[in-house]
Amino acid sequence: MKHVIGVDLGTSAVKILLVNQLGEVVKEVSKDYPLIQEKAGYSEQDPEEWVNQTVAGLQELLETMSEDKSSIEGISFSGQMHGLVLLDQDNKPLRNAILWNDTRTTAECQEIYQKVGESKLLEITKNPALEGFTLPKILWVKKNEPELFAKASVFVLPKDYVRLKLTGNVHMDYSDAAGTLLLDVASKEWSHELCELFELHADFCPPLVQSHDQVGVILPEVSKRTGLSEDTRVFAGGADNACGAIGSGILEEGKTLASIGTSGVVLSYESDGSKDFQGTVHYFNHGAPDAFYTMGVTLAAGYSLSWFKQTFAQDESFTDLLADVDTVPPGANGLLFTPYLVGERTPHVDAAIRASFIGIDSSHEKKDFTRAVLEGITFSLHESVEIFRNQGKKIDSVISIGGGAKNEAWLQMQADIFDAKIVKLSSEQGPGMGAAMLAAFGCGWFESLKDCADGFLKVDKEYVPKEENVEQYKELFRLYQTVYTQTKDLNKELVKFRK
Template identity: 70%
Template structure:
């Protein structure tokens, strides 16, 4: 039996999947690493942690593997998007990586519009200039750490740096490059116009490759440290959401998924890069060949649930915390939560907005709060689905992956709030499976990613929307959308009181 490895470099941990030719996960290893959050809005990581934990994880995977090591033919990557890794002339890291959920760059986003022009910027990149994206981080370093910036010869994103350490070769692939705000998304090339207008030398941008491209073999050193054979092929990989799309079979028009991890994502397949969403949602290059996708993002999806658990039920597991959610009626007895713990991205690109519980009274129990958190996260994702539908897209089936696919009550809630059939796949691996599928396709196991998806992915459960609940949630969704409008200015005023 032949195998590939999918490396999913997440925000809190790297997950490694050993997948066989039938699409079965033979073994899985996860290795965590810390966030560095020195100030409100700051979020960084030491790239060396990604390398050391991935190396240790693959070594553990190989140690427990009872087959022939030569049968592991290749590996590929899924990675957290947007993070800035600055490298010097020797490709050594100059500073901690600034991550996707870092929001210090509001000023730099405005600078981009002032110097490039908002309409021109969106026409090239297909997206707004947002704090989480890579370009504003580059400009922040340029302005606030000029000595570091002067030493920078290249920048890459997290999984691209990890791949460099494994192969010794430096590239960036299109699906992650699309999230830097420096790629001409439609033309699939770095934008010299944006670089010139912002005083950035375009040579800082790494060479571009396709997600399924074979970019070399692992180094002898990495082979010695992990036990993988030195002939193991390495494939470029993709952004976590693009890989999540592949791992959910979002490979043809009309297909959509909802992923609830630390952040939440609604993603829908696009055949080409010429639609105009006016920056209301993200529009990126897919990891599937010659394809694109639109995407809306909730910054604090699973993070909101983690925060609630750690604050109010630290010693309990999630199953216990959510055990009584099903006994609470639609609308959580009049309690509404907005998941803006670290700001929001879609449809409100706002780093100042913060979360709210609206409608609290003394009759509410913890179970009401727990359900309202789940409902609030799902309402936020529904705002993106609403934008897709208003643009003319038909969305009647949504594949649910991540933490939101682990709880039956939450899956039914998604069906009711989204007013769509929710499909849970047998594999919940999402991005990690997508990375493995890129390696399988790249290794020649299948003639296309679609063929690979047919072989690897199976539907496990289907949840149909409940008409009565749909009608109640439609009314509540209108109330939910008012909360942002009525609290945005209040939260800006409260910024002066935050540390």
């Protein structure tokens, strides 16, 4: 049987999946690498660590593979977005990569608005200037490390550097390029206007390709180290959220994804780049050909639950912590939680706001607080759902993946709060599966990515809204939305007291 490999280059580890023609994960390998945080707000990684651990993971995958290794026809990639990798003329990194969660670039974001204008930036890139994006990082290095920047020949994103080391070729796909603030998202080309404004030479931005495009084959030296054939076809791959969407079947209008990891994402398919969300949600090119997706982000989704467990139930498992939440009624007996532990992104781009429990009563038990945390996370995600609906999008079915798909009560809660059918997949591999699907499609196994999704992805269970809960949650959501406005100024005042 034929196989493909999906490589998911995350922030803390690379996960590598060996997938057969039935969409079954035959083997999975994960390799960690360190985060470098020299100062508060700084977040970097050594690009060579990504390469070394990816190669080591591929080597381990093939060493323990019982099937014929020559059956591996293709490999593709999913990667953490926005991270800046600056390369010299020999395609060697000039410094550590500056990652998506690095927040040192507030001044550079203001510089972008001053030079471009907020409305013009949204017109070109369809996204606001945020510290996480790539252009502010480029401007930071240009200003603070000018001698180093003068040696920069081209920039790439994390997965692109790993792919470069496997093939010898420099490319960037549209879905990852959309997160740089240098791409004209609708026309799918680098913005000459933005490059000229910031004095970036024409070749500084790499050649653009589609996510399923073949960009090379495995180099001989990589073949020797990993066991992969030199004929193995290498495909561009996509941004982690784009690949997560592909791996969850978000490949046609009306399909929406709710992903609850450390952060939370509500992502919806768009057939074109014509909608105007005025920067309230992210608007990126999809990994599927000629498609787009819109995305709202909750910064502390699963992290809110992890924080609560670590702080108040350290010795309990997540299973035990959530065991009684279904015995607590909607509204957690009058307790509300807002998940603003590290600020918020959608719909409030606010670094100063912090979380709240509202309505604490002496009768409340740990299970009430736990349910309130789950409801607060889901309310935050629902704000993105409402933005989509207010733009005329029909959202009646949502694929749920991540931590939110691991608990029955939470899945039902999502159905009730979103007022939509919630679908749980039988095998959830997210971005890694999306990368494998891009390789399968690129190898010609399927006529389209949608056909691949129909063949690879299976539904495990569906949860439908309960009418009485839907009505209660509508009222509770209205109260939840007032907490931000009522606590915004208070939190600004409290900033000076934070350590």
